Amino acid sequence: MAGPSTFSDTAQAGGAQQPQKYGKALALLASLFFMWGFITVINNTLLPHLRSVFELSYFQTTLIESVWFIAYGVMGMPSAFLIERIGYKNALILGLGAMALGAFGMIGAAAAISYPITLIALFVIASGITLLQVAANPYVAVIGPAESSESRLTLVQAFNSMGTFFAPYFGGYLILSRTVGGTSLEGAELSMADRIADAQATELPYLIVAIVLIVIAFVIWRSDLPQLGESTRKANREQRKQLSLWKHKNLIYGIPAIFIYLIAEIGVANLFINFAILPEIAGITPASAANYLVLLWGGMMVGRFAGSFLMKRFRANRVLAAFAGFALLVMIGASTLEGPVAMWSLILVGLGHSIMFPAIFALGIKGLGPLTEEGSGLLITAIAGGALVAIQGLLADMYGLQNSFWMIVACEIYVLWYALYGSKPTAPEADVPLATDRQ
Template identity: 80%
Template sequence: MAVAPQQNITAGTGTDKSFNYKPALALLASLFFMWGFITVINGTLLPHLRSVFDLSYTQTTLIESVWFIAYGVMGMPSAFLIERTGYKKAIIIGLSVMALGALCMVPAAQLPSYGVTLFALFVIASGITLLQVAANPYVAVIGPPESSESRLTLVQAFNSLGTFLAPYFGGYLILSRTIGGTSLEGTELTQAQRLADAQATELPYILVAVVLVIIAAVIWRSNLPQLGSATSRVAREERKKLSLWSHRNLVFGVPAIFIYLIAEIGVANLFINFAILPEIAAITPAEAADYLALMWGGMMVGRFAGSFILRKFPADKTLAAFASFAMLVMIGAATLQGPAAMWCLILVGLGHSIMFPAIFAMGIRGLGPLTEEGSGLLITAIAGGALVVVQGWLADLYGLQNSFWLTVACEIYVLWYAIWGSKPKQTLEAAEASTTGA
């Protein structure tokens, strides 16, 4: 998948040293915050919906799969829309689509309907996909090229802030206001209680829709710089002579992103269901939501620390260290009993913190004119989060705790990618030639 060209800019963006891009960056940071916030609300919504609709783990994780299927389905249409409308209008459309999806959660709660809930979440995720495809390259080009990595790290930190605060929001406005959310695992609810619990989602999503509309209005009235396309024909001619598939770091990086998302989303969205088990922590879903926030907080802390560590140590070695830590704590989550197993899941947030940015950076290394297409493929790989349904299926067959062995396998692949798969083909060929010569 090719995203809209990001290297072509007009005066007033990255090539204009006098242009003050900080107000635009602040607006874009709010987008990163909101899609991180809304995505993680699902972490508190899933156990709630499981109680309301009496779902199996497979049906519960299908909700999250629908969310990430949107990345695969809407990625290309989003790129085409950006090419036709420009970045600013595409961002406004994305926010409007998200607000529409949030409002669709009101009839989904009133009915209540599992199918309408899936539809509403797909609409929200489609809007987020458009924002992802538009905002990431936009952040990279609105300021000086030499500080693009710093800008991306900064807005990703706001994304982490959203993921950190969302469990508190969802726990307070959804779980703590419901019978299912304040009861221990195994409590049977009456039909009237299920209906009342379902309607508890209305207020949070109405509030989310209002905030999204306000942000869209602010961006509509803002003076965001336009990105030009003066050199796009030259770039297209250069790309015709090259092949993405000759870059092993990208070829193995796409499945690395895909597989990493299975691990991150599986842990995040089964965390509450795992923590409330009698043999683990034996707490209520509302209490577990607070511990889930600690996991996302660990990811936020890990990103800030990782941004410093990556300035001192090579990305492949840093990724290998974080992947090794994640693998060890996930083995603990799959084998230990009591609160220790829950704390292993909390700590995996630290291990996961740098994985996406590190894999992404190593995946596009050395692509040159193919960077846009490579970036598009890596963004599309976010759809790997849809396969969380496989972990739900494993949980139904073999038990929730045993399903975390799938996460262990994901960490092993990321570790392999850091050690060997991320090495550019040219580097390997040079090393092999040196060995042969010796």
């Protein structure tokens, strides 16, 4: 962290540390993973809500989510450089503060019934989450033994999925079930008075979110977190000349793998409610569809806990390949079948997607050593792939919502290739004299 740490036992070289010495840090970081998963999935209930409030097309609806993920592309590398200057602990606090500020902005947007303010507020929240992602993901991966990094990161990502599991209940109850648009069937006409009342339904949920974020920031401020090991310290400019990110093919292929995976995850999650309410699929209300969305995120949670267990016994890339193959099969089902079975196919893809992000991330930074922060920044920047969900929205407008899911099928194929071939790590960076640790 920035400044001296009061934690007496810092990580050993190579990032190794006894479990009892980093267990408390992992528990605290798990709360961050929970919160950014929770807030991200609130968007999944918010999108159909905003679609009815602002009378948006599929393209305009998914464009809202694109703004969210553009923040990752804009703020990913600046976040990595900021962490180098202020340290991991201060970065976590700053990220939580930005998220709370954006949540208050959403309250203002609801009061003003303003689409532009909504976009700005979501961008601020996403910028805060980007900073948390760049700091927390590599921190979790390297503070323990290197051989269990994939398992450890998948475990804390399971708490991210726990947040995504509860968020649809929260959003469905406090937003969709309290609005006219959320309790009406697809195609129902809303009056101006209905849309105004629906817009203001987001005020209470985001007030609760802002308060919780402030509390977590305070807890982190008062906590002692372990420093990273010497092998992950940032090299200075002269030492950096001896190192190269571009020789690590697992990172080079991992960046598009994260980018493409996010297209798949966000495309499925954001359009799930719109898909389920179609008469030829399930023909249910948005509020009812939100309850089924819970099952999709629940599958991701269960899959990550299971994946963490499996990765202790099998190679991470093989586990990733198995999950990617399953996701490919059920995604083809969602793209071709009709009725509730198509909806359930889309629900099951959550299980296939569950371990993809943590597994790809951990495989991507393997062997980077003092380049870990920069590699992490590039991988988090690749989360901007979620912004391309707008392309799927455009395809849905042109060819139908179900046909647009063939774009997701293509994404699953690349992740499967990365697991089998692209994730093989190159030799780790050779040890060089490193600059003073600024954590």
